[in-house]
Amino acid sequence: xxxxxxxPLKLQFGLINHEGRYLTAExxxxxxxxxxxxxxxxxxxxxEQDSQDSQVVYLRSHLGRYLASNKDGKVTCEADGHNSDCRxxxxxQSDGRWALQSEQYLRFxxxxxxxxxxxxxxxxxxxxxxxxxxxxxxxxxxxxxxKRYAHLSMEDGEIAVDLNIPWGVAALLTLVYQEGKYCLxxxxxxxxxxxxKLLMESxxxxxxxxxxxxxxxxxxxxxxKYLSPMGPTGTLRSGRCSKPGKDExxxxxxxxxxxxxxxxxxxxxxxxxxxxxxxxxxxETDMETFQMEIDKETKKCTFRTSQGNCWALVAHGGVQCTAxxxxxxxxxxxxxxxxKVALKASNGKYICTKKNGQLVxxxxxxxxxxxxxxxxxxxxxxxxxxxxxxxxxHRNSNTLDASRSVYDIFTLQFSNGAYHIKGADGRxxxxxxxGLVCSDGEAPEDFxxxxxxxxxxxxxxxxxxxxxxxxxxxxxxxxxxxxxxALWEY
Numbered sequence: 001x002x003x004x005x006x007x008p009l010k011l012q013f014g015l016i017n018h019e020g021r022y023l024t025a026e027x028x029x030x031x032x033x034x035x036x037x038x039x040x041x042x043x044x045x046x047x048e049q050d051s052q053d054s055q056v057v058y059l060r061s062h063l064g065r066y067l068a069s070n071k072d073g074k075v076t077c078e079a080d081g082h083n084s085d086c087r088x089x090x091x092x093q094s095d096g097r098w099a100l101q102s103e104q105y106l107r108f109x110x111x112x113x114x115x116x117x118x119x120x121x122x123x124x125x126x127x128x129x130x131x132x133x134x135x136x137x138x139x140x141x142x143x144x145x146x147k148r149y150a151h152l153s154m155e156d157g158e159i160a161v162d163l164n165i166p167w168g169v170a171a172l173l174t175l176v177y178q179e180g181k182y183c184l185x186x187x188x189x190x191x192x193x194x195x196x197k198l199l200m201e202s203x204x205x206x207x208x209x210x211x212x213x214x215x216x217x218x219x220x221x222x223x224x225k226y227l228s229p230m231g232p233t234g235t236l237r238s239g240r241c242s243k244p245g246k247d248e249x250x251x252x253x254x255x256x257x258x259x260x261x262x263x264x265x266x267x268x269x270x271x272x273x274x275x276x277x278x279x280x281x282x283x284e285t286d287m288e289t290f291q292m293e294i295d296k297e298t299k300k301c302t303f304r305t306s307q308g309n310c311w312a313l314v315a316h317g318g319v320q321c322t323a324x325x326x327x328x329x330x331x332x333x334x335x336x337x338x339x340k341v342a343l344k345a346s347n348g349k350y351i352c353t354k355k356n357g358q359l360v361x362x363x364x365x366x367x368x369x370x371x372x373x374x375x376x377x378x379x380x381x382x383x384x385x386x387x388x389x390x391x392x393x394h395r396n397s398n399t400l401d402a403s404r405s406v407y408d409i410f411t412l413q414f415s416n417g418a419y420h421i422k423g424a425d426g427r428x429x430x431x432x433x434x435g436l437v438c439s440d441g442e443a444p445e446d447f448x449x450x451x452x453x454x455x456x457x458x459x460x461x462x463x464x465x466x467x468x469x470x471x472x473x474x475x476x477x478x479x480x481x482x483x484x485x486a487l488w489e490y
Contacts, residue, residue: 011047011212014039014405015098015129016180019112023129025061030078032067033114039405040389044134047212048082054214056087056103069102069109073119096180096209096220097128130180131210135252136385136455136489137175137407140166141184143229144216144249150229150236152186158196159186161234167286167306169378172255174409181207182219187380194221196230196237211244216251218244255378257292257451257490260284262373263353269372271305275320280357289377293326296454300331313345317362336450338460339417340371373417376449382412382421385489386469393423394474398440400429402469413444420444431461431477456487 015023022036022043036043041062050056059067065077068085079086087103100109102118109118110127120127141150141161149163152170163171174185183191183206190198191206199206208219208227219227225238226248241248261269263279268288270281281288286306293302303311305321310330312323323330332351333344343351345361352369353359363370384391390407391400410429411422421429428441447467450458459467466479466486479486 010135011215012044012134013047014043014132014134015045016132017110017112018125018128021112022132023116025063025065025077027063030063030065030076032061032075032077032116034111034116035113039132039134040403041387043405047215049215050082050087055089057090058082058086059088059100067109069105069107069118071105073105073107073117075109075116075118090212091123092211093123093128094224096211097130099123099127100129131212132177132180132405133175133182133210136254136383137177138172138255138379138381138383138490139175139252140171140255141173142166142251142253143234143247144251145246146229146234148229148234150234152188152190152198153233154188156233156235157198158233159184159192159198159236161229161236165306165308166253166255167291168258168289169380172378172381174381174383175252176202177406178202178207180209182210183207184219185381187378189381192227192236194223194225194227194238196235213244213249216249218248218250220244254455257376258289258378259292260288260375260377261290262375263357263359264368264371265353265357267357269359271321275322277311277319277321277359278357279353279359284377292451294451294454295331298331299453301334301451302326302330303332313347313361317345317347317349317360319345319351319359319361334451335366336448336452337366337371338448339373341374342366342370343372375414376412376419376451379412379490382410382490383407384410386487387484388469388473391475391488393439398438399436400439400475401473402475403473415444415446418446418448421447431463431465435465435476435478437461437467437475437477452482453487455489457490458482458486459488 017034021034024036024042046060048058066079066086067077068079069075089101091099107118108120108127143161148161149166150159150161151163153160169187176183183202191202193199193205204222211218221238224242226244228239228247267279268281269279270288272287291304309321310323313329314320328346335342349361350363350370351361352363386402388403390404392404392408413420423439428444430441430445446462448460461477468479468486
């Protein structure tokens with residue numbers, strides 16, 4: 001486990017056949033077809049690798065069952081474990097599409113609509129599948145060979161691969177899907193060209209085909225060469241290789257939220273003065289930035305520094321950045337109070353700010369000194385995915401869809417404990433009198449974010465209600481309680 005608490009993302013994707021339709025696992029009868037025009041829940045597949053043979057993969061449906069083929073080429077998706085009929089090999093083509101070959105019978109999987117089989121002895125167009133990644137498209141990029149993370153280097157105008165821990169907004173990369181290929185977008189909205197230069201517009205030189213090798217990703221450019229880190233700073237650009245080796249392989253890792261906290265005295269919480277936490281700084285640097293890692297089970301939070309240490313409760317209610325391992329004393333409960341938060345330590349006491357700025361967990365109740373303003377810094381570009389898909393502008397109105405397979409990128413602007421959310425056209429989100437979230441506001445409206453779960457947040461409108469996707473796929477600002485429809489991957 002790396003010191004930053006990150007894990008490689010499970011590879012989830014949709015598979016698109018030669019007719020532009022997605023492979024679908026139906027809820028009834030564990031049937032599969034290729035009829036769906038877009039990527040929703042039933043079209044998402046998770047890739048699992050065989051523990052013994054890294055070439056062998058299993059494809060798991062959203063129902064937790066595995067794709068399988070028998071000797072007659074009949075395809076089903078009801079196996080609940082890794083049996084021999086579920087073993088497939090990926091035969092990658094030069095255009096990035098995959099042929100899936102049954103390892104047991106050496107036949108290829110393909111077809112259209114309800115007529116899918118795994119019986120072809122040669123690969124034709126009908127046996128080729130384009131891969132549409134279904135993960136949240138914002139992530140940290142780790143070089144397998146260098147064990148370093150990519151980030152935007154403003155002064156050099158490049159993506160450098162030389163960070164030990166992916167820190168700050170510069171380490172956030174966004175994968176933009178365009179016609180079967182992917183672009184890499186930096187936090188300042190530029191695209192990586194294959195010569196290593198950053199461009200304002202996407203085009204042929206910024207489009208990469210994703211290839212998979214031993215569970216890792218490789219990015220192939222328009223000339224058939226692969227991205228790799230070059231030189232002392234690890235400048236990311238295409239090399240000479242037309243076959244991916246270790247230098248050309250990457251992991252995508254989830255990007256945890258990184259935040260700065262302001263105490264009641266108006267100062268930033270910092271570790272600049274040593275190991276003890278104190279609210280005594282006037283500017284935001286890495287020393288005032290903390291990574292929030294939310295435990296999947298308890299929903300409690302660990303705060304990690306850029307050096308990799310965690311906040312920990314010590315004797316007499318002190319809070320120090322000394323822990324290298326996660327334990328009960330490094331877990332804090334976050335209580336969301338609208339524009340502010342309160343933090344409770346494992347001793348059951350709230351953290352308060354003393355007169356000298358020092359933080360101690362000694363309070364039984366929440367007053368002014370126990371409240372902090374929390375600002376999310378590493379999502380200037382916001383992409384939200386709910387249980388049924390991404391949030392996207394509605395084609396013909398000022399409302400927002402919450403169940404699309406494509407996403408729009410919104411801008412998140414912090415404003416005194418709240419946030420303004422803005423579209424590419426410069427107009428703002430607001431909740432109208434009918435409870436619909438609209439995207440054509442002239443003036444900004446306050447929304448508050450609550451980082452509640454591992455990788456998921458809730459958003460409240462100024463009416464205090466949660467934003468949720470309704471049955472028809474429309475985004476509404478009328479949620480009275482927290483439900484799955486009001487939690488968003490970000």
